[in-house]
Amino acid sequence: MIEELKSLSIADQMEYLRKGTVEIIREEELEARLARSAKTGKPLRVKTGFDPSAPDLHVGHTVLIRKMKHFQDLGHTVIFLIGDFTGMIGDPSGRSITRKQLTPDEIRANAETYKKQIFKILDPETTVIDFNSRWMSKLGSAGFVRLCGHYTVRRILERDDFEKRMKAQEPISMHELLYPLVQGYDSVALEADVELGGTDQKFNLLVGRDLQREYNQPAQVVLTMPLLEGTDGVQKMSKSLGNYIGIDEAPNEIFGKVMSISDELMYRYFELVTDVPMSDIERWKKEVASGDRHPMALKGDLAVRIIEDYYDPDQAAAAREAFAKVFRKGEIPEDVETRELSFSDSKVKLSKLLASMGLAASVSEANRLIGSGAVTIDGEKATDTRAELQLSAGDEYLFKVGKRRFLRVVVGE
RNA sequence: GGACAGGUGGCGGAGUGGUUAAACGCACCAGACUGUAAAUCUGGCGCUCCAUGCGAGCUACGGAGGUUCGAAUCCUCCCCUGUCCA
Secondary structure, eight states: OHHHHHTOOHHHHHHHHHTTOSEEETHHHHHHHHHHHHHHOOOOEEEEEEOTTOOOOBHHHHHHHHHHHHHHHTTOEEEEEEOHHHHHTOOOOTTSOOOOOOOHHHHHHHHHHHHHHHTTTSOTTTOEEEETHHHHHHHHHHHHHHHHTTSOHHHHHTSHHHHHHHHTTOOOOHHHHHHHHHHHHHHHHHTOSEEEEEGGGHHHHHHHHHHHHHTTOOOOEEEEEOOOBOTTSSSBOOTTTTOOOBTTSOHHHHHHHHHTSOHHHHHHHHHHHSOOOHHHHHHHHHHHHHTSSOHHHHHHHHHHHHHHTTSOHHHHHHHHHHHIIIIISOOOOSOOOEEEEEOSOSEEEHHHHHHHTTSSSSHHHHHHHHHTTOEEETTEEOOOTTOEEEOOTTOEEEEEETTTEEEEEEEEO
Protein backbone atom coordinates (compact mmCIF):
# COMPACT_ATOMS: atom_id res chain seq x y z
CA MET A 1 0.00 0.00 0.00
CA ILE A 2 2.64 2.47 1.03
CA GLU A 3 4.89 1.51 -1.85
CA GLU A 4 2.00 2.16 -4.17
CA LEU A 5 1.45 5.56 -2.67
CA LYS A 6 5.05 6.51 -3.17
CA SER A 7 4.76 5.90 -6.87
CA LEU A 8 1.72 8.11 -7.32
CA SER A 9 1.90 10.92 -9.82
CA ILE A 10 2.39 14.40 -8.39
CA ALA A 11 -1.22 15.23 -9.13
CA ASP A 12 -2.41 12.14 -7.28
CA GLN A 13 -0.13 12.90 -4.38
CA MET A 14 -1.63 16.37 -4.20
CA GLU A 15 -5.07 14.83 -4.19
CA TYR A 16 -4.07 12.52 -1.36
CA LEU A 17 -2.66 15.35 0.72
CA ARG A 18 -5.48 17.76 -0.02
CA LYS A 19 -8.13 15.44 1.39
CA GLY A 20 -9.64 16.94 4.54
CA THR A 21 -7.52 20.09 4.52
CA VAL A 22 -9.01 23.52 4.97
CA GLU A 23 -6.27 25.45 3.27
CA ILE A 24 -2.91 24.90 1.61
CA ILE A 25 -0.73 27.98 1.34
CA ARG A 26 0.20 27.71 -1.39
CA GLU A 27 -0.80 24.73 -3.48
CA GLU A 28 1.63 25.56 -6.30
CA GLU A 29 4.48 25.67 -3.86
CA LEU A 30 3.60 22.31 -2.41
CA GLU A 31 3.32 20.86 -5.87
CA ALA A 32 6.71 22.25 -6.82
CA ARG A 33 8.31 20.84 -3.72
CA LEU A 34 6.78 17.43 -4.23
CA ALA A 35 8.10 17.45 -7.77
CA ARG A 36 11.55 18.49 -6.66
CA SER A 37 11.55 15.84 -3.96
CA ALA A 38 10.55 13.19 -6.48
CA LYS A 39 13.38 14.25 -8.74
CA THR A 40 16.12 14.50 -6.13
CA GLY A 41 14.89 11.69 -3.90
CA LYS A 42 15.22 14.03 -0.96
CA PRO A 43 12.17 13.81 1.28
CA LEU A 44 10.33 16.95 2.42
CA ARG A 45 10.67 17.99 6.04
CA VAL A 46 7.18 18.19 7.47
CA LYS A 47 6.88 19.84 10.86
CA THR A 48 4.03 19.79 13.35
CA GLY A 49 4.26 21.33 16.78
CA PHE A 50 2.70 19.98 19.96
CA ASP A 51 2.19 21.38 23.41
CA PRO A 52 4.37 19.53 25.94
CA SER A 53 1.94 19.94 28.82
CA ALA A 54 -1.03 18.07 27.40
CA PRO A 55 0.12 14.68 26.22
CA ASP A 56 -3.29 13.10 26.43
CA LEU A 57 -4.33 12.94 22.84
CA HIS A 58 -7.94 12.81 21.80
CA VAL A 59 -9.64 12.03 18.55
CA GLY A 60 -9.52 15.70 17.58
CA HIS A 61 -5.74 15.62 17.57
CA THR A 62 -5.76 12.61 15.30
CA VAL A 63 -7.13 14.71 12.47
CA LEU A 64 -3.73 16.37 12.33
CA ILE A 65 -1.73 13.25 13.09
CA ARG A 66 -3.50 11.41 10.31
CA LYS A 67 -2.41 14.11 7.91
CA MET A 68 1.15 13.70 9.15
CA LYS A 69 0.80 10.05 8.36
CA HIS A 70 -0.28 10.87 4.83
CA PHE A 71 3.01 12.68 4.28
CA GLN A 72 4.79 9.75 5.83
CA ASP A 73 3.00 7.41 3.45
CA LEU A 74 4.49 9.40 0.59
CA GLY A 75 7.96 8.94 2.00
CA HIS A 76 8.52 12.33 3.57
CA THR A 77 10.15 13.09 6.89
CA VAL A 78 7.64 13.90 9.56
CA ILE A 79 8.91 15.88 12.52
CA PHE A 80 6.88 15.71 15.69
CA LEU A 81 8.06 18.81 17.50
CA ILE A 82 7.45 19.10 21.19
CA GLY A 83 7.42 22.71 22.32
CA ASP A 84 9.25 22.09 25.53
CA PHE A 85 10.89 25.52 25.52
CA THR A 86 7.44 26.98 25.57
CA GLY A 87 6.51 24.62 28.36
CA MET A 88 9.45 25.57 30.48
CA ILE A 89 8.60 29.23 30.47
CA GLY A 90 4.96 28.47 31.23
CA ASP A 91 2.63 28.47 28.28
CA PRO A 92 -0.41 30.64 29.05
CA SER A 93 -2.35 29.34 26.03
CA GLY A 94 -5.42 31.47 25.68
CA ARG A 95 -6.29 33.47 28.68
CA SER A 96 -6.11 30.67 31.20
CA ILE A 97 -3.99 31.27 34.23
CA THR A 98 -0.33 30.68 33.67
CA ARG A 99 0.38 27.02 33.81
CA LYS A 100 2.91 25.64 36.12
CA GLN A 101 6.32 25.26 34.65
CA LEU A 102 7.34 21.83 33.60
CA THR A 103 10.53 20.24 34.79
CA PRO A 104 12.81 18.43 32.34
CA ASP A 105 11.71 15.16 33.91
CA GLU A 106 8.05 15.93 33.38
CA ILE A 107 8.74 16.90 29.81
CA ARG A 108 10.58 13.66 29.20
CA ALA A 109 7.71 11.71 30.72
CA ASN A 110 5.18 13.60 28.62
CA ALA A 111 7.20 12.93 25.50
CA GLU A 112 7.09 9.21 26.25
CA THR A 113 3.33 9.41 26.65
CA TYR A 114 3.11 11.18 23.32
CA LYS A 115 5.17 8.50 21.63
CA LYS A 116 3.04 5.73 22.99
CA GLN A 117 -0.01 7.40 21.54
CA ILE A 118 1.16 8.79 18.21
CA PHE A 119 2.84 5.56 17.22
CA LYS A 120 -0.56 3.99 17.05
CA ILE A 121 -0.89 6.09 13.91
CA LEU A 122 2.59 7.13 12.83
CA ASP A 123 5.52 4.93 11.90
CA PRO A 124 7.90 4.73 14.87
CA GLU A 125 10.82 3.92 12.58
CA THR A 126 10.76 7.09 10.54
CA THR A 127 9.07 9.69 12.72
CA VAL A 128 11.49 12.31 14.00
CA ILE A 129 10.79 13.58 17.49
CA ASP A 130 12.43 16.86 18.37
CA PHE A 131 12.29 19.50 21.07
CA ASN A 132 12.49 23.21 20.42
CA SER A 133 14.59 23.81 23.51
CA ARG A 134 17.40 22.27 21.44
CA TRP A 135 17.85 25.57 19.62
CA MET A 136 15.80 28.00 21.71
CA SER A 137 17.86 27.54 24.86
CA LYS A 138 21.05 28.16 22.88
CA LEU A 139 19.69 31.33 21.37
CA GLY A 140 20.22 33.37 24.55
CA SER A 141 18.58 36.63 25.41
CA ALA A 142 20.63 38.63 22.93
CA GLY A 143 19.69 36.20 20.19
CA PHE A 144 16.10 36.34 21.24
CA VAL A 145 15.99 40.10 21.07
CA ARG A 146 17.59 39.91 17.64
CA LEU A 147 14.88 37.48 16.63
CA CYS A 148 12.27 39.97 17.81
CA GLY A 149 13.86 42.53 15.52
CA HIS A 150 12.68 40.51 12.57
CA TYR A 151 9.02 41.15 13.26
CA THR A 152 6.83 44.11 14.07
CA VAL A 153 4.36 44.65 16.89
CA ARG A 154 1.62 45.59 14.50
CA ARG A 155 1.96 42.38 12.55
CA ILE A 156 1.80 40.32 15.73
CA LEU A 157 -1.28 42.18 16.86
CA GLU A 158 -2.98 41.33 13.59
CA ARG A 159 -3.61 37.92 15.01
CA ASP A 160 -7.32 37.40 15.32
CA ASP A 161 -7.08 36.07 18.83
CA PHE A 162 -5.14 39.08 20.08
CA GLU A 163 -7.44 41.47 18.33
CA LYS A 164 -10.47 39.90 19.96
CA ARG A 165 -8.93 40.01 23.38
CA MET A 166 -7.96 43.64 22.95
CA LYS A 167 -11.53 44.41 22.03
CA ALA A 168 -12.88 42.42 24.94
CA GLN A 169 -10.48 44.25 27.23
CA GLU A 170 -8.84 41.06 28.28
CA PRO A 171 -5.21 40.84 29.30
CA ILE A 172 -2.46 39.74 26.94
CA SER A 173 0.92 38.96 28.42
CA MET A 174 4.14 39.92 26.73
CA HIS A 175 5.27 36.35 26.37
CA GLU A 176 2.09 35.43 24.59
CA LEU A 177 3.07 37.88 21.90
CA LEU A 178 6.37 36.11 21.58
CA TYR A 179 5.01 32.62 21.02
CA PRO A 180 4.28 33.07 17.34
CA LEU A 181 7.87 34.19 16.98
CA VAL A 182 9.21 31.14 18.76
CA GLN A 183 7.05 28.86 16.71
CA GLY A 184 8.10 30.60 13.55
CA TYR A 185 11.74 30.35 14.49
CA ASP A 186 11.29 26.62 14.98
CA SER A 187 10.59 26.39 11.28
CA VAL A 188 13.79 28.29 10.57
CA ALA A 189 15.80 26.02 12.82
CA LEU A 190 14.32 22.88 11.30
CA GLU A 191 14.38 24.22 7.76
CA ALA A 192 10.84 22.99 7.40
CA ASP A 193 9.34 22.52 3.95
CA VAL A 194 5.84 22.12 5.25
CA GLU A 195 4.12 22.87 8.54
CA LEU A 196 0.82 21.36 9.54
CA GLY A 197 -1.57 22.78 12.06
CA GLY A 198 -5.19 23.35 12.98
CA THR A 199 -6.98 26.32 11.48
CA ASP A 200 -6.45 28.12 14.79
CA GLN A 201 -2.72 27.94 14.14
CA LYS A 202 -2.86 29.69 10.79
CA PHE A 203 -1.35 32.91 12.05
CA ASN A 204 1.56 31.21 13.76
CA LEU A 205 2.20 29.07 10.71
CA LEU A 206 2.33 32.14 8.52
CA VAL A 207 4.80 33.82 10.86
CA GLY A 208 7.00 30.83 10.14
CA ARG A 209 6.88 31.68 6.44
CA ASP A 210 7.82 35.29 7.13
CA LEU A 211 10.68 34.43 9.41
CA GLN A 212 12.10 31.88 7.03
CA ARG A 213 12.24 34.56 4.36
CA GLU A 214 13.91 36.87 6.87
CA TYR A 215 16.52 34.19 7.40
CA ASN A 216 16.93 33.63 3.67
CA GLN A 217 15.16 30.32 3.52
CA PRO A 218 12.37 29.37 1.18
CA ALA A 219 9.05 29.88 2.96
CA GLN A 220 7.39 26.73 4.19
CA VAL A 221 4.13 25.50 2.80
CA VAL A 222 1.36 25.88 5.35
CA LEU A 223 -1.36 23.30 5.55
CA THR A 224 -4.30 23.73 7.91
CA MET A 225 -6.72 21.08 9.10
CA PRO A 226 -10.19 21.64 10.53
CA LEU A 227 -10.76 21.52 14.26
CA LEU A 228 -12.97 18.58 15.00
CA GLU A 229 -16.11 19.34 16.97
CA GLY A 230 -16.37 17.56 20.29
CA THR A 231 -19.12 15.19 21.32
CA ASP A 232 -21.39 18.16 21.99
CA GLY A 233 -21.23 18.95 18.28
CA VAL A 234 -20.71 22.64 18.88
CA GLN A 235 -17.36 23.45 20.39
CA LYS A 236 -14.05 22.09 19.25
CA MET A 237 -12.97 18.93 20.96
CA SER A 238 -10.93 19.71 24.03
CA LYS A 239 -10.15 18.10 27.29
CA SER A 240 -11.05 21.14 29.34
CA LEU A 241 -14.51 21.29 27.80
CA GLY A 242 -15.05 17.65 28.61
CA ASN A 243 -16.36 16.91 25.12
CA TYR A 244 -13.48 14.76 24.03
CA ILE A 245 -12.85 11.16 23.15
CA GLY A 246 -9.38 10.18 24.34
CA ILE A 247 -7.47 7.68 22.24
CA ASP A 248 -6.21 6.01 25.39
CA GLU A 249 -9.69 5.46 26.75
CA ALA A 250 -11.15 2.00 27.14
CA PRO A 251 -12.99 0.63 24.09
CA ASN A 252 -16.32 0.75 25.92
CA GLU A 253 -15.83 4.41 26.75
CA ILE A 254 -14.91 5.30 23.20
CA PHE A 255 -17.89 3.39 21.90
CA GLY A 256 -20.30 5.14 24.23
CA LYS A 257 -18.92 8.55 23.50
CA VAL A 258 -19.13 8.05 19.77
CA MET A 259 -22.72 6.88 20.16
CA SER A 260 -23.50 10.08 22.00
CA ILE A 261 -22.64 12.34 19.09
CA SER A 262 -25.48 13.61 16.97
CA ASP A 263 -26.38 11.83 13.75
CA GLU A 264 -25.29 14.87 11.76
CA LEU A 265 -21.88 15.01 13.38
CA MET A 266 -21.30 11.35 12.66
CA TYR A 267 -20.62 12.09 9.00
CA ARG A 268 -17.98 14.64 9.86
CA TYR A 269 -16.25 12.11 12.07
CA PHE A 270 -16.33 9.62 9.22
CA GLU A 271 -14.72 12.25 7.04
CA LEU A 272 -12.01 13.41 9.39
CA VAL A 273 -11.06 10.44 11.52
CA THR A 274 -11.54 7.43 9.29
CA ASP A 275 -10.17 6.46 5.92
CA VAL A 276 -13.61 5.91 4.46
CA PRO A 277 -13.84 7.50 1.00
CA MET A 278 -16.14 10.48 0.68
CA SER A 279 -18.22 8.66 -1.91
CA ASP A 280 -19.19 6.01 0.64
CA ILE A 281 -20.05 8.62 3.23
CA GLU A 282 -22.30 10.44 0.80
CA ARG A 283 -24.03 7.20 -0.12
CA TRP A 284 -24.67 6.27 3.50
CA LYS A 285 -26.05 9.68 4.18
CA LYS A 286 -28.63 9.14 1.45
CA GLU A 287 -29.45 5.67 2.67
CA VAL A 288 -30.09 6.95 6.16
CA ALA A 289 -32.27 9.74 4.83
CA SER A 290 -34.37 7.30 2.81
CA GLY A 291 -34.64 4.88 5.72
CA ASP A 292 -32.59 2.14 4.07
CA ARG A 293 -29.88 2.31 6.69
CA HIS A 294 -30.28 2.65 10.42
CA PRO A 295 -28.40 5.65 11.82
CA MET A 296 -27.62 3.86 15.07
CA ALA A 297 -26.06 0.95 13.25
CA LEU A 298 -24.01 3.31 11.13
CA LYS A 299 -22.86 5.19 14.19
CA GLY A 300 -21.88 1.87 15.70
CA ASP A 301 -19.80 1.17 12.59
CA LEU A 302 -18.07 4.51 13.07
CA ALA A 303 -17.31 3.73 16.70
CA VAL A 304 -15.88 0.35 15.74
CA ARG A 305 -13.66 1.91 13.09
CA ILE A 306 -12.31 4.44 15.54
CA ILE A 307 -11.65 1.83 18.20
CA GLU A 308 -9.89 -0.40 15.67
CA ASP A 309 -7.28 2.29 15.19
CA TYR A 310 -6.17 1.80 18.77
CA TYR A 311 -7.25 -1.72 19.69
CA ASP A 312 -7.71 -4.98 17.88
CA PRO A 313 -10.96 -5.77 16.05
CA ASP A 314 -12.14 -8.24 18.70
CA GLN A 315 -12.05 -5.58 21.36
CA ALA A 316 -13.95 -3.21 19.12
CA ALA A 317 -16.64 -5.81 18.50
CA ALA A 318 -16.83 -6.55 22.20
CA ALA A 319 -17.39 -2.87 22.93
CA ARG A 320 -20.27 -2.86 20.50
CA GLU A 321 -21.86 -5.84 22.20
CA ALA A 322 -21.36 -4.41 25.65
CA PHE A 323 -23.07 -1.20 24.61
CA ALA A 324 -26.08 -3.05 23.25
CA LYS A 325 -26.29 -5.09 26.40
CA VAL A 326 -26.14 -2.20 28.84
CA PHE A 327 -28.04 0.53 27.05
CA ARG A 328 -30.46 -1.20 24.76
CA LYS A 329 -31.35 -4.14 26.93
CA GLY A 330 -30.55 -2.62 30.30
CA GLU A 331 -28.46 -5.60 31.31
CA ILE A 332 -25.36 -5.80 33.43
CA PRO A 333 -22.08 -5.61 31.53
CA GLU A 334 -19.69 -8.54 31.74
CA ASP A 335 -16.63 -6.78 32.99
CA VAL A 336 -17.91 -5.08 36.12
CA GLU A 337 -15.14 -3.87 38.36
CA THR A 338 -14.99 -5.77 41.63
CA ARG A 339 -13.72 -4.25 44.79
CA GLU A 340 -13.10 -5.78 48.14
CA LEU A 341 -14.34 -3.97 51.15
CA SER A 342 -13.06 -4.72 54.57
CA PHE A 343 -15.37 -3.50 57.23
CA SER A 344 -15.10 -3.78 60.96
CA ASP A 345 -18.53 -2.26 61.28
CA SER A 346 -21.36 -4.52 60.39
CA LYS A 347 -23.85 -1.78 59.66
CA VAL A 348 -23.10 0.88 57.10
CA LYS A 349 -25.26 3.67 55.87
CA LEU A 350 -25.83 3.28 52.15
CA SER A 351 -25.07 6.90 51.34
CA LYS A 352 -21.71 6.75 53.08
CA LEU A 353 -20.85 3.50 51.42
CA LEU A 354 -21.57 4.94 47.97
CA ALA A 355 -19.43 7.98 48.68
CA SER A 356 -16.55 5.98 50.08
CA MET A 357 -16.49 3.71 47.05
CA GLY A 358 -16.45 6.61 44.66
CA LEU A 359 -19.85 5.83 43.22
CA ALA A 360 -20.90 9.28 44.38
CA ALA A 361 -18.76 12.38 44.78
CA SER A 362 -19.93 13.04 48.32
CA VAL A 363 -22.42 11.84 50.88
CA SER A 364 -24.79 14.60 49.85
CA GLU A 365 -24.48 13.57 46.25
CA ALA A 366 -25.18 9.97 47.23
CA ASN A 367 -28.33 11.07 49.03
CA ARG A 368 -29.51 12.93 45.97
CA LEU A 369 -28.88 9.94 43.76
CA ILE A 370 -30.75 7.63 46.10
CA GLY A 371 -33.59 10.11 46.28
CA SER A 372 -33.92 10.28 42.52
CA GLY A 373 -34.04 6.52 42.14
CA ALA A 374 -30.68 6.19 40.45
CA VAL A 375 -29.27 3.57 42.78
CA THR A 376 -29.82 -0.13 42.42
CA ILE A 377 -28.44 -2.92 44.60
CA ASP A 378 -28.59 -6.40 43.07
CA GLY A 379 -31.32 -5.15 40.78
CA GLU A 380 -33.40 -3.72 43.62
CA LYS A 381 -33.98 -0.02 43.54
CA ALA A 382 -32.86 1.69 46.73
CA THR A 383 -34.94 4.73 47.54
CA ASP A 384 -34.51 5.10 51.27
CA THR A 385 -31.70 7.54 52.05
CA ARG A 386 -31.61 6.24 55.59
CA ALA A 387 -31.08 2.65 54.57
CA GLU A 388 -28.29 0.79 56.26
CA LEU A 389 -26.59 -2.26 54.93
CA GLN A 390 -25.92 -5.21 57.14
CA LEU A 391 -22.46 -6.26 55.99
CA SER A 392 -20.85 -9.54 56.79
CA ALA A 393 -17.78 -11.25 55.42
CA GLY A 394 -18.31 -13.00 52.11
CA ASP A 395 -21.31 -10.91 51.11
CA GLU A 396 -21.42 -9.72 47.54
CA TYR A 397 -23.35 -6.76 46.23
CA LEU A 398 -23.79 -5.37 42.75
CA PHE A 399 -24.26 -1.63 42.76
CA LYS A 400 -25.62 0.32 39.84
CA VAL A 401 -25.63 4.09 39.96
CA GLY A 402 -27.24 5.88 37.08
CA LYS A 403 -27.18 4.10 33.73
CA ARG A 404 -23.56 3.34 33.47
CA ARG A 405 -21.77 3.11 36.77
CA PHE A 406 -21.46 -0.44 38.00
CA LEU A 407 -19.46 -1.86 40.87
CA ARG A 408 -19.38 -5.28 42.43
CA VAL A 409 -18.44 -5.19 46.06
CA VAL A 410 -17.19 -8.15 48.03
CA VAL A 411 -17.09 -7.80 51.78
CA GLY A 412 -13.85 -9.03 53.27
CA GLU A 413 -12.88 -9.65 56.84
C1' G B 1 3.17 58.17 38.25
C1' G B 2 -2.26 60.02 37.79
C1' A B 3 -7.72 59.38 36.77
C1' C B 4 -11.54 55.91 36.18
C1' A B 5 -13.81 50.94 35.92
C1' G B 6 -13.78 46.10 37.72
C1' G B 7 -12.51 41.17 40.59
C1' U B 8 -19.18 36.63 42.61
C1' G B 9 -20.07 29.26 42.59
C1' G B 10 -16.77 24.78 36.77
C1' C B 11 -17.78 29.00 33.07
C1' G B 12 -20.75 33.36 31.74
C1' G B 13 -23.48 36.73 34.56
C1' A B 14 -27.39 39.08 38.44
C1' G B 15 -27.21 40.88 43.21
C1' U B 16 -25.11 47.32 46.82
C1' G B 17 -26.81 45.64 54.76
C1' G B 18 -31.02 40.79 56.61
C1' U B 19 -36.46 36.12 53.83
C1' U B 20 -29.03 34.99 49.70
C1' A B 21 -25.86 28.53 49.60
C1' A B 22 -26.46 33.51 46.31
C1' A B 23 -31.42 35.04 40.29
C1' C B 24 -30.72 33.51 35.19
C1' G B 25 -27.99 30.94 31.22
C1' C B 26 -24.30 27.18 29.92
C1' A B 27 -21.89 22.85 31.55
C1' C B 28 -22.75 18.71 34.65
C1' C B 29 -25.79 14.61 37.31
C1' A B 30 -30.36 11.80 37.70
C1' G B 31 -35.41 10.24 36.14
C1' A B 32 -38.93 9.58 32.04
C1' C B 33 -38.87 8.76 26.97
C1' U B 34 -35.81 6.90 22.78
C1' G B 35 -32.32 3.46 17.78
C1' U B 36 -28.43 6.13 21.06
C1' A B 37 -24.53 8.19 26.59
C1' A B 38 -28.77 12.12 20.73
C1' A B 39 -33.21 15.34 21.02
C1' U B 40 -37.15 16.57 24.35
C1' C B 41 -39.48 16.91 29.12
C1' U B 42 -38.93 16.76 34.62
C1' G B 43 -35.93 17.15 38.86
C1' G B 44 -31.21 18.12 40.98
C1' C B 45 -26.64 20.71 41.14
C1' G B 46 -21.08 23.41 48.31
C1' C B 47 -19.96 19.97 52.46
C1' U B 48 -21.32 17.28 56.85
C1' C B 49 -24.77 15.59 60.56
C1' C B 50 -29.67 14.29 62.03
C1' A B 51 -33.34 12.17 59.84
C1' U B 52 -36.75 13.81 56.05
C1' G B 53 -38.03 18.76 58.02
C1' C B 54 -39.91 24.35 53.78
C1' G B 55 -34.10 20.62 60.09
C1' A B 56 -28.99 21.75 62.18
C1' G B 57 -23.92 23.06 61.70
C1' C B 58 -19.74 24.38 58.69
C1' U B 59 -17.49 26.58 54.36
C1' A B 60 -18.18 30.24 50.17
C1' C B 61 -18.68 36.10 46.70
C1' G B 62 -9.79 38.50 45.02
C1' G B 63 -6.81 38.71 50.23
C1' A B 64 -6.30 40.54 55.32
C1' G B 65 -8.46 43.35 59.00
C1' G B 66 -12.72 46.43 60.81
C1' U B 67 -17.97 48.55 61.51
C1' U B 68 -22.76 46.05 62.70
C1' C B 69 -27.41 42.12 66.31
C1' G B 70 -26.41 40.82 61.02
C1' A B 71 -21.84 42.02 55.17
C1' A B 72 -21.02 39.39 48.64
C1' U B 73 -23.11 44.16 49.87
C1' C B 74 -20.33 49.62 54.31
C1' C B 75 -14.94 51.21 55.93
C1' U B 76 -9.30 50.54 55.78
C1' C B 77 -5.05 48.44 53.71
C1' C B 78 -3.13 45.03 50.15
C1' C B 79 -3.12 41.97 45.54
C1' C B 80 -4.84 41.36 40.50
C1' U B 81 -7.15 43.02 35.57
C1' G B 82 -8.73 46.63 32.00
C1' U B 83 -9.34 51.75 29.86
C1' C B 84 -7.55 56.67 29.32
C1' C B 85 -3.61 60.36 30.43
C1' A B 86 1.80 60.79 31.15
